[in-house]
Amino acid sequence: MQDAVLTKFLLRHPSVLVFLGMLAVFTIAVTILSEGFGMGIVSTSLVKTLGKTLCLALAAIAMDLVWGYCGILSLGHFAFFGLGGYMIGMWLMYARTELIVLKANAASALPLTPQELSDAVGVQIFGVVGGSEFPVIWAFSDSLLLQLLLVVLVPGILALVFGWLAFRSRVTGVYLSILTQAMTLALALYLFQNDSGLRGNNGLSGLQNLPGLEETSQADVSLWFFWGSAFALGFCYVIAKLIVESKLGNVIRAIRDDESRVRFLGYNVEGYKLFVFVITALMAAIAGAIYYPQAGIINPAELAPIASIYLAVWVAIGGRGRLYGAVIGAIFVSLLSSFFTGGQIPNIPLGFYTIQWVDWWLVLLGLSFVLATLYAPKGLGGLVDKFKKA
Amino acid sequence: MSSLLNVNGISVSFDGFKAINDLSFEIGENELRAIIGPNGAGKSTFMDIVTGKTRPDAGDVVWGEKNLSLIKKSESDIARLGIGRKFQRPTVFEDQTVEDNLMMALRNDRTPFAVLFYTFSNDDKQKVVELAESIGLSEEIGRTAGELSHGQKQWLEIGMLLAQEPRLLLVDEPAAGMTKQERNKTVELLKEMAKHHAVVVVEHDMEFIRDLDCKVTVLHEGSVLAEGSLEQVIENQDVIDVYLGR
Ligand SMILES: Nc1ncnc2c1ncn2[C@@H]1O[C@H](COP(=O)(O)OP(=O)(O)O)[C@@H](O)[C@H]1O
Numbered sequence: 001m002q003d004a005v006l007t008k009f010l011l012r013h014p015s016v017l018v019f020l021g022m023l024a025v026f027t028i029a030v031t032i033l034s035e036g037f038g039m040g041i042v043s044t045s046l047v048k049t050l051g052k053t054l055c056l057a058l059a060a061i062a063m064d065l066v067w068g069y070c071g072i073l074s075l076g077h078f079a080f081f082g083l084g085g086y087m088i089g090m091w092l093m094y095a096r097t098e099l100i101v102l103k104a105n106a107a108s109a110l111p112l113t114p115q116e117l118s119d120a121v122g123v124q125i126f127g128v129v130g131g132s133e134f135p136v137i138w139a140f141s142d143s144l145l146l147q148l149l150l151v152v153l154v155p156g157i158l159a160l161v162f163g164w165l166a167f168r169s170r171v172t173g174v175y176l177s178i179l180t181q182a183m184t185l186a187l188a189l190y191l192f193q194n195d196s197g198l199r200g201n202n203g204l205s206g207l208q209n210l211p212g213l214e215e216t217s218q219a220d221v222s223l224w225f226f227w228g229s230a231f232a233l234g235f236c237y238v239i240a241k242l243i244v245e246s247k248l249g250n251v252i253r254a255i256r257d258d259e260s261r262v263r264f265l266g267y268n269v270e271g272y273k274l275f276v277f278v279i280t281a282l283m284a285a286i287a288g289a290i291y292y293p294q295a296g297i298i299n300p301a302e303l304a305p306i307a308s309i310y311l312a313v314w315v316a317i318g319g320r321g322r323l324y325g326a327v328i329g330a331i332f333v334s335l336l337s338s339f340f341t342g343g344q345i346p347n348i349p350l351g352f353y354t355i356q357w358v359d360w361w362l363v364l365l366g367l368s369f370v371l372a373t374l375y376a377p378k379g380l381g382g383l384v385d386k387f388k389k390a
Numbered sequence: 391m392s393s394l395l396n397v398n399g400i401s402v403s404f405d406g407f408k409a410i411n412d413l414s415f416e417i418g419e420n421e422l423r424a425i426i427g428p429n430g431a432g433k434s435t436f437m438d439i440v441t442g443k444t445r446p447d448a449g450d451v452v453w454g455e456k457n458l459s460l461i462k463k464s465e466s467d468i469a470r471l472g473i474g475r476k477f478q479r480p481t482v483f484e485d486q487t488v489e490d491n492l493m494m495a496l497r498n499d500r501t502p503f504a505v506l507f508y509t510f511s512n513d514d515k516q517k518v519v520e521l522a523e524s525i526g527l528s529e530e531i532g533r534t535a536g537e538l539s540h541g542q543k544q545w546l547e548i549g550m551l552l553a554q555e556p557r558l559l560l561v562d563e564p565a566a567g568m569t570k571q572e573r574n575k576t577v578e579l580l581k582e583m584a585k586h587h588a589v590v591v592v593e594h595d596m597e598f599i600r601d602l603d604c605k606v607t608v609l610h611e612g613s614v615l616a617e618g619s620l621e622q623v624i625e626n627q628d629v630i631d632v633y634l635g636r
């Protein structure tokens with residue numbers, strides 16, 4: 001029964017199959033070319049970059065759903081992304097440090113008492129911020145399962161409470177954007193504090209090392225996460241497509257275009273907005289939880305409001321209201337960005353002034369955002385539409 | 391006669407300006423009623439209050455057999471209770487097809503999860519086809535609403551109202567900007583609707599009101615100036631003074 005529904009859905013929307021097919025081909029190609037599995041043409045660090053890019057594409061899908069389809073220009077979805085990263089990072093850091101401490105003490109005659117172990121791990125983790133006690137928020141950090149649960153619970157509950165308060169008061173448009181940005185900023189500033197319990201501006205690091213798998217090379221680990229990223233992207237793409245092609249998709253687009261009219265049709269608009277806000281926050285959180293183990297480090301700067309603005313820029317450049325547009329935008333812009341800011345392009349000395357791409361890239365990006373908004377509201381995705389029609 | 395909607399002494403002011411002033415109004419089951427009155431008389435504001443968009447400063451709005459007060463209810467709750475509304479300026483979802491516009495309006499469970507897992511059944515498809523037929527948009531069913539003419543949008547909005555299967559329809563200036571032919575068709579549509587629903591029509595156009603051939607309420611400065619048949623009303627001296635005389 002379930003299968004029949006899915007089959008019918010896929011037949012009705014062949015673009016999903018095209019997307020999944022391209023994603024699969026890409027994943028297999030990278031795997032074959034990788035160091036960990038195949039020919040070694042694609043370096044481990046490039047595998048990580050590509051895996052991270054897929055996670056960003058997933059965050060962009062979430063952004064498209066909430067903004068492109070439902071009209072809520074959230075500048076907070078990268079905060080949910082970051083929180084997802086922090087939640088998985090806590091387990092990674094705790095479990096690995098514990099193993100290191102245990103190993104260091106393996107030779108000593110007396111085994112450590114639980115208290116001594118906890119203290120020793122605490123010193124390792126919180127020494128940089130002058131502490132050694134475990135803050136309460138680390139209560140579950142020794143359990144992978146519980147921390148995984150927190151990956152969805154913490155951002156999910158934050159989105160639920162924030163969304164409920166904001167939508168219930170009927171804050172909309174630019175005011176809502178500002179409110180979400182304030183939430184993001186507050187969260188980042190909180191995390192910057194040394195006594196936030198999450199190591200202040202040091203953030204969490206060493207996340208690329210999986211506890212208990214020290215012997216496994218990064219070439220292999222990077223592939224696992226790359227596959228995980230591809231799977232999460234494909235899975236959430238299908239979920240997002242199911243949502244936008246359902247009647248709920250009709251309703252949220254109607255809310256985007258004229259929310260008061262939707263109310264007079266008898267729909268509780270606030271409930272719909274909350275639903276989409278929370279679902280997309282969860283998608284962003286899952287993306288973040290797969291992203292940061294590939295990045296290896298997360299710190300509060302990652303959650304700064306600018307990151308959420310980038311997310312909106314990607315979706316705008318890729319084309320709003322068409323899920324693949326968000327994916328194209330995220331991949332295109334973020335890869336281009338690492339190209340420009342990674343020093344691959346030589347700076348241009350003009351004698352009186354040198355064009356530094358690290359700075360000028362932002363100007364280019366801003367300019368293309370403005371141009372896309374003004375002259376190509378369909379973004380890069382609009383090109384695909386033309387191609388489809390032809 | 392038992393009334394369907396009972397509005398008792400409502401008042402509302404905007405920045406000290408009394409847009410509605412101690413207004414009382416009553417309408418029965420399956421009644422057709424026209425409301426006329428000069429611009430700014432408070433006709434649209436009256437509809438805003440009944441549909442929950444605006445909260446009155448005083449008075450009460452009572453609905454149905456159970457005498458439910460609508461004052462503290464949200465727009466969506468009131469809509470689900472059976473009051474549908476057509477706005478002065480046509481508001482349909484221009485980005486979506488005529489079919490989708492009607493499908494969304496159909497009277498079905500409106501909770502997010504039910505809507506997410508909704509399947510457009512043959513029954514519902516049939517209903518949409520019939521609705522499209524009744525508003526004369528059978529040919530346009532697959533077109534995007536934004537491509538429709540002004541008059542067609544007005545009808546689509548009326549169709550969406552009907553799809554909700556409300557007991558009371560509030561229709562704000564349905565004939566505004568319509569050609570003569572379109573207007574006649576709209577009159578027919580409204581009369582047809584009034585067979586099974588209570589319908590309140592706000593309109594400026596006297597000829598249109600005459601064609602509707604129903605009881606008329608004249609609003610002026612936020613309260614009822616006169617009520618009765620069109621003939622009675624246009625002979626009323628107060629009405630002549632403030633409205634027709636100008
Ligand atoms: N939200 C509002 N804020 C301030 N004034 C309003 C508001 N809504 C209506 N009014 C004023 O109330 C009066 C009645 O308006 P309205 O009900 O739209 O009249 P009409 O009978 O032409 O539909 C007008 O003077 C209008 O300017």
Ligand SMILES: [Mg+2]
Nearest residue numbers: 433434435478
């Ligand atoms: Mg009006």
